[in-house]
Amino acid sequence: MTAHRSEIAEGVRNFCIIAHIDHGKTTLSDRLLEMTRTIELRNMEDQALDAMDLERERGITIRMHPVTLSYPARDGKTYQLNLIDTPGHVDFSYEVSRSLAACEGAILIIDAAQGIEAQTLANYHLALEHDLTIIPVINKIDLPAADPERVMGEVEELLIMERSECILASAKNGVGIDEILEAIVHRIPPPKGHRDHLRALVFNAQFDSYRGVVAYVRVADGELHAGTKFMSMAHQRVFECTEVGIFAPHMQPTAKLDMGGVGYVIGNIKSLGEIDVGDTITGANDPAHVPLTGYRKAVPMVYCGLYPNEGAEYGALRDALEKLKLNDAAFTYEPETSVALGFGFRCGFLGLLHMEIVQERLERDYGLDLIATSPSVVFRVTRTDGTVEMIDNPSKLPATTLISMIEEPYVKATIITPPDYVGAIMEITQARRGELGNMEYLHDGRVIMTYEMPLIEVIIDYFDQLKSRTKGYASLDYDIIGYREGDLVKLEILLSGDVVDALSFIISRERAAARGRALAEKLKELIPRQMFEVPIQAAIGGKIVARETVTAMRKNVLAKCYGGDITRKRKLLEKQKAGKERMKRVGKVDLPQEAFMAVLRLGSE
Amino acid sequence: MTGIYVHLPFCPYICPYCDFAKWPHKESAARRYLEALHSELDAASSADSEHTVFLGGGTPNTYAPAAIADLLARIGAKFPVSQPREVTIEVNPELVSASALEIYAAAGVSRLSIGVQSFVETEIRTLGRRHDAGQVRTAVAAARSAGIASVSLDLMFAVPGQTKESWRSSLETAIALGPDHVSAYGLTVEDGTSYADWRAREPAAFADQDLEGDLYDVAIDTLEKAGFEHYEISNFARPGHRCAHNANYWANGEYIGFGVGAASYRNGVRSTHTRDLAAYVAAASRGLKIPDQSERLEGAQRAGEAVMLALRTAQGLSFAAFKERYGLNFLEYYASIVEPYRAAGLLEVDAAGARLTRRGRFVANDICATFITLP
Numbered sequence: 006m007t008a009h010r011s012e013i014a015e016g017v018r019n020f021c022i023i024a025h026i027d028h029g030k031t032t033l034s035d036r037l038l039e040m041t042r043t044i045e046l047r048n049m050e051d052q053a054l055d056a057m058d059l060e061r062e063r064g065i066t067i068r069m070h071p072v073t074l075s076y077p078a079r080d081g082k083t084y085q086l087n088l089i090d091t092p093g094h095v096d097f098s099y100e101v102s103r104s105l106a107a108c109e110g111a112i113l114i115i116d117a118a119q120g121i122e123a124q125t126l127a128n129y130h131l132a133l134e135h136d137l138t139i140i141p142v143i144n145k146i147d148l149p150a151a152d153p154e155r156v157m158g159e160v161e162e163l164l165i166m167e168r169s170e171c172i173l174a175s176a177k178n179g180v181g182i183d184e185i186l187e188a189i190v191h192r193i194p195p196p197k198g199h200r201d202h203l204r205a206l207v208f209n210a211q212f213d214s215y216r217g218v219v220a221y222v223r224v225a226d227g228e229l230h231a232g233t234k235f236m237s238m239a240h241q242r243v244f245e246c247t248e249v250g251i252f253a254p255h256m257q258p259t260a261k262l263d264m265g266g267v268g269y270v271i272g273n274i275k276s277l278g279e280i281d282v283g284d285t286i287t288g289a290n291d292p293a294h295v296p297l298t299g300y301r302k303a304v305p306m307v308y309c310g311l312y313p314n315e316g317a318e319y320g321a322l323r324d325a326l327e328k329l330k331l332n333d334a335a336f337t338y339e340p341e342t343s344v345a346l347g348f349g350f351r352c353g354f355l356g357l358l359h360m361e362i363v364q365e366r367l368e369r370d371y372g373l374d375l376i377a378t379s380p381s382v383v384f385r386v387t388r389t390d391g392t393v394e395m396i397d398n399p400s401k402l403p404a405t406t407l408i409s410m411i412e413e414p415y416v417k418a419t420i421i422t423p424p425d426y427v428g429a430i431m432e433i434t435q436a437r438r439g440e441l442g443n444m445e446y447l448h449d450g451r452v453i454m455t456y457e458m459p460l461i462e463v464i465i466d467y468f469d470q471l472k473s474r475t476k477g478y479a480s481l482d483y484d485i486i487g488y489r490e491g492d493l494v495k496l497e498i499l500l501s502g503d504v505v506d507a508l509s510f511i512i513s514r515e516r517a518a519a520r521g522r523a524l525a526e527k528l529k530e531l532i533p534r535q536m537f538e539v540p541i542q543a544a545i546g547g548k549i550v551a552r553e554t555v556t557a558m559r560k561n562v563l564a565k566c567y568g569g570d571i572t573r574k575r576k577l578l579e580k581q582k583a584g585k586e587r588m589k590r591v592g593k594v595d596l597p598q599e600a601f602m603a604v605l606r607l608g609s610e
Numbered sequence: 611m612t613g614i615y616v617h618l619p620f621c622p623y624i625c626p627y628c629d630f631a632k633w634p635h636k637e638s639a640a641r642r643y644l645e646a647l648h649s650e651l652d653a654a655s656s657a658d659s660e661h662t663v664f665l666g667g668g669t670p671n672t673y674a675p676a677a678i679a680d681l682l683a684r685i686g687a688k689f690p691v692s693q694p695r696e697v698t699i700e701v702n703p704e705l706v707s708a709s710a711l712e713i714y715a716a717a718g719v720s721r722l723s724i725g726v727q728s729f730v731e732t733e734i735r736t737l738g739r740r741h742d743a744g745q746v747r748t749a750v751a752a753a754r755s756a757g758i759a760s761v762s763l764d765l766m767f768a769v770p771g772q773t774k775e776s777w778r779s780s781l782e783t784a785i786a787l788g789p790d791h792v793s794a795y796g797l798t799v800e801d802g803t804s805y806a807d808w809r810a811r812e813p814a815a816f817a818d819q820d821l822e823g824d825l826y827d828v829a830i831d832t833l834e835k836a837g838f839e840h841y842e843i844s845n846f847a848r849p850g851h852r853c854a855h856n857a858n859y860w861a862n863g864e865y866i867g868f869g870v871g872a873a874s875y876r877n878g879v880r881s882t883h884t885r886d887l888a889a890y891v892a893a894a895s896r897g898l899k900i901p902d903q904s905e906r907l908e909g910a911q912r913a914g915e916a917v918m919l920a921l922r923t924a925q926g927l928s929f930a931a932f933k934e935r936y937g938l939n940f941l942e943y944y945a946s947i948v949e950p951y952r953a954a955g956l957l958e959v960d961a962a963g964a965r966l967t968r969r970g971r972f973v974a975n976d977i978c979a980t981f982i983t984l985p
Contacts, residue, residue: 126817402911430963534819536954536973559823562974564795564844566922568615568865569873572880572905575915593950 014196014265018189019223021089021104021168023128024114025121025299029132033114033176033185034072034090039106041074041086043254071209071221071267073251086189087223087267089208097209102131102206103283105222106297107267110138110193110602112185113164117143117151117173120449121159123482126565129164139192140342142185143168147175156395162543167527196225196265199334203235205262205270206297210282212331218274219256220286223267225297227288230261234289235272237280238296242280243289244272245300282334303323303352306414306485307464308397309362310378312505312597314589318373319348325348325371337362341398343521345591346376351398354380356462376589378507379604382461385412400494405546407510411511412488414460417442420471421453422479429474430454437462437548463513466605468575496521498528499542499549507591507601514545520607522551527603529553532596539594555606613858614661614689616647616681617869619668619887622705626738626808628798631871631885635672638912643870643887644677644892650868651684653897660692660983662855669725671701675710679717686718695720696760696854704741706749711756721760721853722753723793729777729783733769741855743783750787760851767825768817770808777825779960781832781933790851794829795844796822823972830968858962860923862935864914879906910983913938917981926958926965940964947980 017590024030037043070369074086076237092106103110111132115121133141141160144333157168172188174181205222213219220228229235233246250258251268264270274280285296305449313322326338337353354360360380367373387402396402402411418439422430424446431441439458446452463483471479499510512520521543527543532555543551546598566574588595619644620635633639634945663685670678682697691697698721699714709723729743746763753761763784784792799805799816809816817825817875830840838846842860845853854927858865867873870890873882881904884890893900920927932940941948941959941971948964951957956970956977970977 113651154840314791355661371939456773500677536956536976556820558973558976559819560826560972561797561819561970561976562796562843564798566843566859566919568859568867569871571873571875571880572882573857575918575982578918578975578982579984581979582982 011197011199012264014198014263017085017196017263017265018110018193019087019196019265019267020088020112020189020193021091021108021109022099022112022114023091023101023125024144025104025116025119025124025128027116028116028119028122028125030091030114033112033142033144033174033182034088036078036182037086037088037174037186038072040179040186041076043074053412054541062102071252072254073267075253076186076190078188080190080444084185084190084267094510096255101128102135104130104222104250105135107206107208108135108137109196110140110189112140112142113140114144114157114188115160116155116481117146117153120152120451121163122480123421124443126163126421126453127482128486132189139166140182140188141171142174143171143177146173146180147178155449162448163453183279195236198224198227198264199215200264201227202291202293203229203233203286204297205229205286207237207280207282207284207286207304210277210280210332210334212277212328216271218271218277219279220272220274220280221268222262222270222286224264225534226264226293228261228263229270232415233375235270235286236289236292238279238285238287238293238468240279240284242279244271244274246270246427256346257608274590276314277331277334279315291546292473305355306382306460307354307356307380307542308340308383309354309360310343310346310349310350310381310398311338311364312343312346312376312378312507312589314374314376316347316588321371321375322350322367322375325367325373326352328371329366329443334362335359335607342380343400343507345505346378346589349376355396356600357468373482374587376507376598378515378601380464380509381510381521382414382464383461384493384511386410387412396511399495399509402511405494410490413491413493413511415457415486415489416460416483417486418456418463418481418483419453420456420479420481421447421451422475426475426479427452428452430471430479433470433474434468436516437465437467438516440511449596457486459513461483466607469605477503492599496524497544498524499540500596501537501592502542503537504544505591508603508605517545520604521545522605523549523607525553529555530601531600531603532594534558537593537597587595611656611692611763611854611858611863612659612661612689613855613863613865614663614685614697614863615855615866615869615872616663616665616669616685617644617872618665618670618673620672621669622672622702623738623740626804627797627799629803630668631887633705633887635669639887640673641761642891643894644673646891647681647869648684650894650896650900651688654866654868655687656688656877656909658690662858663688664693664855665688666700669702669705670699671705671710672850673757675713676773678719682717682719692854697721698723698743698855699724701749702741703745703749706745706752708748708752708756711749711752711758711905715756715758721756721762722748722749723762723764723791726763726952727766727785728769728776729780730772733776733780734955735771737766741880747787750789760790761794762851762853763787764793764795765829766795766797767829768822770815770817771805772817772825774824774828778832780830781829783892785832785836791832791847791853792838792846794826794833794846796826817926825911839924843922843974849920857923860919862919878908878912879904881905911985912936913943914982918978921964921966921978921981923967926963932963932964944981951977 009309015452019047022030023154050073071089077083077084089104091101115128115146143156146153153173157171161168162167172181205224208224209221211219229249233248238244248271250256251260283312287293313319340352341351386396387393388407389409434456439456442455444454493511493516494514496517525541526541538557539555542549555562563574588597619632620640621632622635697718699719701722703724726746727737729875800810833846840846841852870887871885881902884901929940952959958965958967
């Protein structure tokens with residue numbers, strides 16, 4: 006390859022849009038589609054790129070959907086602009102990274118009223134790592150609270166960019182869109198590559214039940230067309246390309262995909278197991294030796310058990326997980342068994358939001374009634390005999406006497422907040438074993454704080470606490486920084502004297518007793534009174550640290566049941582029965598689904 | 611046996627916990643209603659089987675005694691009354707007079723059900739009622755001298771402000787009056803009543819289930835000690851004084867309701883007349899079909915409802931009758947449900963049938979709900 010001179014795809018620009026959640030990324034994408042007439046105004050549904058209902062409802066983009074815009078620039082030439090949409094939530098930063106690997110430039114959106122947030126910074130640093138040209142866009146200048154001058158100050162201060170590089174825009178009102186399009190053409194460099202020796206980065210893939218896997222690719226070198234025999238470098242499997250095309254915005258077949266271009270490839274790929282997202286595809290007859298780099302593989306960081314409420318739905322759950330997995334490379338699952346809950350699956354997610362989304366989709370799209378256990382992280386456990394294992398389920402933690410060390414994942418958390426909340430943030434973060442690194446005051450008076458803290462503490466209830474203690478003003482981003490040894494213990498919950506494995510979790514010894522008490526109290530609140538008394542105990546290493554009792558149901562009977570009451574009373578009992586059927590029977594105790602997530606709802610201590 | 615229920619919905623004043631079909635008494639409205647009721651009765655096809663009669667409300671004795679006597683005559687002409695006859699009228703104690711009771715008795719009333727609720731002054735006022743203990747005493751005595759065979763007092767527990775002591779004193783006062791039957795109802799706060807609004811504002815004013823359980827215990831202990839049989843969840847009777855009309859409901863027997871909001875159960879269909887007074891009067895007085903809501907249950911749903919009703923009673927559910935009527939072997943069909951309750955001492959099972967134990971009655975909803983088959 007090195008023998009060939011690299012060339013430039015002059016008419017192509019590949020870019021993405023990165024932003025903090027709610028700063029207007031999707032609205033700006035929509036405006037770009039409109040302005041370039043990629044979508045006719047009358048066909049324009051708001052937020053065209055967010056394909057899934059769930060995404061639209063939550064106002065977030067989960068899955069990347071590339072789109073090719075044809076833009077006649079002021080210089081008289083028409084450019085092919087490939088926009089790769091990116092997710093805006095911290096859980097999906099690995100997807101941001103995949104998008105970045107397929108681009109030469111990024112539009113960094115900053116809300117003109119809110120200024121730079123933690124996520125903005127995180128994405129900015131990611132973009133810098135990928136050597137992208139960054140175009141800062143200060144959006145929502147139409148807002149009464151907009152203060153572009155201040156925000157430009159922050160750009161200078163935090164992003165070390167010139168104030169003059171900023172474009173002021175209101176995506177909502179279509180202000181600044183022309184200028185952004187021109188900046189894409191003139192500031193972002195065209196792709197560079199070789200005309201032969203096909204290499205293309207698979208930055209996403211969708212599974213289509215009729216056509217198999219549709220791989221979204223960025224062609225780095227060479228070209229792809231129907232009939233090309235190509236190979237996935239990760240799996241060394243060969244496929245024959247049956248169709249290539251671009252998204253405009255819907256799939257549209259083209260004769261070929263050129264060097265530097267972005268589009269899709271179909272080739273009888275039966276499952277996502279045969280080609281990885283992040284994979285490089287190359288020509289089967291003349292394969293490249295070195296795959297493309299520049300993306301971070303998605304590693305699930307948060308695990309929980311998912312169980313069907315009805316044992317009979319196990320098969321349906323497995324089928325649903327299989328289908329979800331086809332379209333969600335980051336999500337993992339494997340069968341597991343719980344004494345309390347029976348047969349289910351241990352599922353891995355990028356973060357809590359990802360977990361909630363998958364659960365919601367399973368319930369909504371597949372009509373499943375699920376029980377989710379408390380989330381956990383992956384602990385690295387070294388046994389006394391020196392063997393090391395990764396534990397993603399607290400109930401699998403070996404006996405204390407067999408453990409010589411437990412390590413847990415740590416994150417570097419970046420928080421941006423108005424100064425009034427610094428005290429509250431310190432309090433809740435230190436209570437969660439956070440160690441303050443840096444604290445810096447910005448020009449606008451806000452404060453950037455960085456902490457190193459255990460991931461488990463972040464996922465349990467930190468984000469909710471942070472939002473509630475700062476009235477929603479603080480923003481948070483975090484990055485995994487590796488494993489550290491911790492003084493950790495397993496907290497077990499016993500109901501009516503039996504350990505309920507699905508309620509166990511691993512926690513720092515220092516906080517275990519207090520958490521155990523809080524959890525026992527919370528469970529007492531959540532577990533309805535039953536026919537029998539239900540003792541609740543929290544135990545650490547077999548020692549009881551907290552005890553509560555749900556007293557037996559004392560009286561629940563309809564006083565009157567005469568001629569006119571019968572139908573109504575029967576319906577009341579039907580409702581009661583239906584409510585009870587939604588609960589999970591563990592031993593002889595009926596537990597509501599929320600009980601399994603109780604640890605997330607403890608609130609402040 | 612078929613029950614005949616006639617609803618007389620007018621009241622001298624409205625109680626804040628009541629969610630029956632009822633309206634404050636107005637002469638003209640009450641007259642038009644009675645005429646409509648006559649039309650409905652006239653239009654009904656007569657039957658030969660035996661009937662119990664129950665005049666409920668509302669407050670039936672807001673009508674003049676002669677009107678009641680006339681109504682009973684019309685009913686009796688259509689529906690032969692059972693022997694021994696059971697014709698009940700519900701009355702409010704402050705409107706009862708000795709002469710009225712004479713007229714009732716002459717018209718065939720055999721059973722008087724007096725809405726007392728409490729003998730404790732503060733509780734009576736909390737319940738928004740206006741009688742006093744003396745009026746109840748007078749009414750009971752007058753019923754006796756009129757020759758009414760069975761006198762029942764309705765009492766209520768879990769009234770806001772009530773204590774175990776005050777409840778016991780109401781029960782003891784009631785017993786001292788020598789009634790044949792006592793109904794002891796736990797207060798049920800129904801949606802849409804003033805009480806529901808009160809409870810939403812001030813939940814602590816209302817008894818929790820622990821206090822309610824204690825009060826229910828007091829009722830059972832006190833009444834059983836005084837010689838009353840606890841023959842249904844809320845009903846207590848001296849031997850020979852159980853209410854046959856109500857027992858028919860729990861036996862899943864047939865009944866015909868007349869009047870606004872009245873319910874019927876015939877040929878497997880439960881139906882309830884409209885609760886819209888004007889709509890009822892308009893339809894009934896013209897001899898038109900009275901707007902209603904009805905449902906017909908089949909199979910396991912119907913059987914489950916029958917279990918819910920039978921388990922309210924002391925005699926409980928008879929296996930033979932259940933098999934004959936619903937075609938199901940109770941113990942086989944509900945095996946997985948019955949055994950844990952039996953083992954826990956909530957359900958008593960013998961060769962003839964199953965019934966709730968005393969402890970079981972406290973949680974009858976939870977037990978009965980498990981027998982219900984969801985649609």
